[in-house]
Amino acid sequence: MIGDKMQPLRNSCLRAFLTIAISTGLALTGLSSGAAYAQSMDYGALEKLFGEPVTTSATGSPQRASDVPANMEIITAADIRRSGADNIPDVLQFVAGMDFRRYSSSQAEVSVRGYNQPNSPRLLVLINGRQVYLDDYGRTAWQALPVQLDEIRQIEVVKGPNSALFGFNAAGGVINIITYDPLQDSANAVTVRGGTQGHVDGSVVVTLHDGDKAGLRLSAGGSKSSEFSTASLPPSLGPYNRSPYQYSFSADGRLKLADTIELTAEATMAQSQGFEVEVSPAFSNSTYRTNSFKLGVAADTRFGLLDVAAYRNELTFAAFSTGVGFPSNNSVYDLKANDLFRVGEDHTFRLGLEYRNNAASGPYFGGKVGYGVFAVSVMWDWKILPELTLTNAVRVDSLNLRFAGSPAIGSKFTLADYNSAQLSEPSFNSGLVYKPTENDTFRLLAARGLQVPSLINFGFQLSSNVGGIPLALGGNPNLKVASVTNYEFDYDRLVASAGILLRASIYYQRTGNLLAGAFNAPLQFGPGGIISYSQNIGSSHAEGGEISLKSTGEAGIRWKASYAYISIADRLTIGAPVGTASMFDYKHGAPASVVDLSAGYSWDRFEFDAQARWQSHFMDYYPIPPANFPTPFQIDDYVTVNARIGYRINDQLTLALAGAQLGQSQMFQAAGTPVERRVTVSLTAGL
Amino acid sequence: MHGNNVKTAKGIVRFCMAALALVWSVSPGHAAADVTAADVQAIAQTLGFVSNLPSGGVLNIAIVYAQDQAGSEARAGQTAGLLAAIRGPNQRVLRGTSLAVKDLGHAMAAFDAILLMPGTASQGAVINEVVRRRHIISISTDPACLETNCCVLMVSAQGRVRIVLDTALADAVSAKFSSVFAMMVTRK
Numbered sequence: 001m002i003g004d005k006m007q008p009l010r011n012s013c014l015r016a017f018l019t020i021a022i023s024t025g026l027a028l029t030g031l032s033s034g035a036a037y038a039q040s041m042d043y044g045a046l047e048k049l050f051g052e053p054v055t056t057s058a059t060g061s062p063q064r065a066s067d068v069p070a071n072m073e074i075i076t077a078a079d080i081r082r083s084g085a086d087n088i089p090d091v092l093q094f095v096a097g098m099d100f101r102r103y104s105s106s107q108a109e110v111s112v113r114g115y116n117q118p119n120s121p122r123l124l125v126l127i128n129g130r131q132v133y134l135d136d137y138g139r140t141a142w143q144a145l146p147v148q149l150d151e152i153r154q155i156e157v158v159k160g161p162n163s164a165l166f167g168f169n170a171a172g173g174v175i176n177i178i179t180y181d182p183l184q185d186s187a188n189a190v191t192v193r194g195g196t197q198g199h200v201d202g203s204v205v206v207t208l209h210d211g212d213k214a215g216l217r218l219s220a221g222g223s224k225s226s227e228f229s230t231a232s233l234p235p236s237l238g239p240y241n242r243s244p245y246q247y248s249f250s251a252d253g254r255l256k257l258a259d260t261i262e263l264t265a266e267a268t269m270a271q272s273q274g275f276e277v278e279v280s281p282a283f284s285n286s287t288y289r290t291n292s293f294k295l296g297v298a299a300d301t302r303f304g305l306l307d308v309a310a311y312r313n314e315l316t317f318a319a320f321s322t323g324v325g326f327p328s329n330n331s332v333y334d335l336k337a338n339d340l341f342r343v344g345e346d347h348t349f350r351l352g353l354e355y356r357n358n359a360a361s362g363p364y365f366g367g368k369v370g371y372g373v374f375a376v377s378v379m380w381d382w383k384i385l386p387e388l389t390l391t392n393a394v395r396v397d398s399l400n401l402r403f404a405g406s407p408a409i410g411s412k413f414t415l416a417d418y419n420s421a422q423l424s425e426p427s428f429n430s431g432l433v434y435k436p437t438e439n440d441t442f443r444l445l446a447a448r449g450l451q452v453p454s455l456i457n458f459g460f461q462l463s464s465n466v467g468g469i470p471l472a473l474g475g476n477p478n479l480k481v482a483s484v485t486n487y488e489f490d491y492d493r494l495v496a497s498a499g500i501l502l503r504a505s506i507y508y509q510r511t512g513n514l515l516a517g518a519f520n521a522p523l524q525f526g527p528g529g530i531i532s533y534s535q536n537i538g539s540s541h542a543e544g545g546e547i548s549l550k551s552t553g554e555a556g557i558r559w560k561a562s563y564a565y566i567s568i569a570d571r572l573t574i575g576a577p578v579g580t581a582s583m584f585d586y587k588h589g590a591p592a593s594v595v596d597l598s599a600g601y602s603w604d605r606f607e608f609d610a611q612a613r614w615q616s617h618f619m620d621y622y623p624i625p626p627a628n629f630p631t632p633f634q635i636d637d638y639v640t641v642n643a644r645i646g647y648r649i650n651d652q653l654t655l656a657l658a659g660a661q662l663g664q665s666q667m668f669q670a671a672g673t674p675v676e677r678r679v680t681v682s683l684t685a686g687l
Numbered sequence: 688m689h690g691n692n693v694k695t696a697k698g699i700v701r702f703c704m705a706a707l708a709l710v711w712s713v714s715p716g717h718a719a720a721d722v723t724a725a726d727v728q729a730i731a732q733t734l735g736f737v738s739n740l741p742s743g744g745v746l747n748i749a750i751v752y753a754q755d756q757a758g759s760e761a762r763a764g765q766t767a768g769l770l771a772a773i774r775g776p777n778q779r780v781l782r783g784t785s786l787a788v789k790d791l792g793h794a795m796a797a798f799d800a801i802l803l804m805p806g807t808a809s810q811g812a813v814i815n816e817v818v819r820r821r822h823i824i825s826i827s828t829d830p831a832c833l834e835t836n837c838c839v840l841m842v843s844a845q846g847r848v849r850i851v852l853d854t855a856l857a858d859a860v861s862a863k864f865s866s867v868f869a870m871m872v873t874r875k
Contacts, residue, residue: 041867042865042867045732045735045736045776046867046868046871048732049729049732049733049735049736049848049850050848050871051729051844051847051848054871061870062867062870062871063871064871066847300865300866304866305866305867305870340870342869342870345854345874345875346874348870383873386873438846438847438849439846439847494847496846496847
């Protein structure tokens with residue numbers, strides 16, 4: 001029903017976008033600035049020029065990594081290669097301030113500065129600016145991302161909220177995965193890999209060019225392996241999928257319509273299956289199928305850099321837990337337009353509009369639940385002095401909830417409650433960057449980020465009974481957006497003569513309106529039976545900091561050492577339910593201390609690299625049969641060591657031996673399966 | 688276990704303090720006055736963002752030196768050698784030719800850009816007049832060129848790469864840059 005209602009709107013949006021894209025392309029020809037070069041970021045040329053990575057993920061404006069008014073780390077393609085990792089979370093785990101949990105061979109959860117949990121909801125993940133974060137449960141299925149490691153130029157990690165640029169769910173941090181540009185770059189590689197746990201994977205990346213007018217990058221890849229041992233899991237909650245696999249395909253094309261106008265088109269698909277731990281927590285065998293389509297136009301005009309883009313994401317998800325299936329579908333339409341321009345010598349502005357339409361359906365949504373979000377944003381970057389820059393960004397998101405279906409029997413909310421629910425929330429990012437010398441950078445940052453309730457938090461509907469007593473588990477249309485306010489001071493010092501970069505940061509962060517789903521909220525007993533519904537459960541605050549030292553040169557020994565500390569205190573407004581769960585216990589849910597060390601050396605045709613991570617203990621939660629109540633499960637301090645030896649056979653072929661968690665044959669890194677030592681051998685042909 | 692963590696944390700704090708002391712004890716290096724290989728590399732990369740240069744073929748660059756300074760011609764020749772050793776944007780060949788400031792006025796037609804050697808800023812008025820008249824882009828590694836309005840771009844790669852764009856002179860010589868590049872450089 002809601003689909004029928006939304007169909008005209010979707011068609012209108014698509015028609016509007018196509019009209020805007022084509023007419024923008026035509027109209028922009030007349031507004032051309034006269035510049036004769038493509039206007040997409042030529043990351044490679046700019047990085048070569050400035051001697052450091054460049055990014056747009058801090059403000060939307062192109063910037064050098066060392067200039068951004070945000071705490072950002074950029075992981076380069078060389079970093080990824082040298083890590084020996086065959087998946088993105090394993091690369092991210094060695095970044096200072098990242099919280100990492102591996103629940104199974106296929107599932108890893110990542111967050112920035114604590115607040116991690118199964119289905120980690122506060123980290124917004126994007127590929128080339130397209131959201132791959134899944135709104136249904138509020139999470140990222142890393143194993144179902146349609147991207148191959150060989151096509152990634154860099155992974156940009158923003159620590160702290162950045163909702164003023166990216167909108168909802170950039171609450172704790174942002175990860176923007178930037179792939180090679182099919183117009184500017186020639187990324188061609190074939191990788192095959194095999195190893196312990198029956199692991200086999202392969203990927204192909206091919207870039208096709210038509211002169212300098214058009215480029216198309218195609219990629220495909222897949223993997224399969226045996227799941228880590230499930231012997232420690234309760235047999236009664238099984239059977240557990242022991243054969244995870246994933247495969248994906250992506251096509252990314254750029255076409256120069258004119259010297260200053262570029263058309264972008266992208267299509268992706270991914271499928272994965274494996275054992276994982278869901279948020280409540282619950283063990284499940286899950287299948288993801290995602291599709292996406294994206295179209296965009298970017299132009300350099302006399303009014304600035306204009307960028308109009310639209311995309312559609314589709315998700316078909318099925319989780320089977322203790323024999324019960326939870327199938328659902330989620331589709332997203334997003335249309336956005338931005339204009340980036342300078343006023344005078346010292347002011348850069350970015351104006352943005354975005355419309356987002358989101359809908360999920362399935363038996364446990366009681367029909368179809370969704371929302372439309374309209375957002376307006378402004379960014380102002382003011383170079384007050386050559387060494388002092390102030391950046392302010394503000395965004396307002398207005399959300400209208402929609403529901404077509406039937407609330408759970410016994411639910412305290414009606415259809416009208418859902419269809420009249422509205423939210424309007426501001427977010428901001430402010431950053432003062434002071435560079436008294438070319439080697440010293442001070443950043444004073446303040447931000448407010450937003451975590452919107454997931455669709456399952458808004459619209460879950462389940463009616464059942466316990467021993468003859470009616471039970472209703474329901475979503476809540478009156479949920480408030482969780483807000484994360486972050487204050488931070490950073491200092492970077494580059495000692496060029498010694499080739500050392502010091503980075504230090506301290507922060508205070510407060511999260512208001514913490515969210516808990518219907519499975520986790522306390523049960524309430526009333527005349528109609530038992531009811532539990534999604535709720536805002538209080539607030540939490542965190543203090544912490546990170547310090548790192550790293551070598552900056554490529555020659556000689558490369559190394560990095562970092563330490564991250566965090567202290568979290570929760571102030572819940574409701575009593576935690578029996579056994580509690582990760583979202584009621586952020587205080588104990590993050591390791592207080594994490595140390596990362598890495599070192600590497602290139603010698604002739606060899607590359608030797610090793611990374612180690614020590615983290616203190618933390619508390620996770622584990623479902624215990626027969627009632628599946630979550631039970632505390634302490635993850636003890638642990639050290640994990642990864643290493644890689646690469647040998648360049650010739651200019652095209654590289655052979656590599658890589659190992660993960662070499663120190664122990666198996667250990668728990670989260671309340672899932674124990675993570676096992678893994679060794680792989682890979683052969684990469686790069687052209 | 689918590690006691691051990693406290694000890695570990697204290698050890699880490701000591702390590703951090705020692706690391707800070709190490710970092711501060713090393714003084715930054717001093718910039719050299721000559722045009723270095725890194726400068727030339729940065730200049731070559733910068734030319735890739737100038738949108739009204741000829742789109743193909745060899746890029747001819749006049750390396751302009753102050754004829755009244757001892758050794759300046761030799762240093763210009765060395766810079767020409769550095770240019771010849773690298774490739775420009777889109778793998779284009781770079782050809783540098785030494786030229787004295789006094790010869791600028793009647794030799795510009797053959798060049799796509801000029802590279803001003805350190806020391807030429809003192810003759811900024813002459814250079815300014817020529818680049819405006821010939822509509823040619825001028826680049827220098829010497830910040831003094833900005834004071835005498837003779838360089839469209841100041842590019843220095845000694846330490847952190849610095850690029851300053853003289854927008855008034857860029858307009859005067861009709862130099863155009865990709866907008867992304869123009870947003871990432873400092874404007875005078």
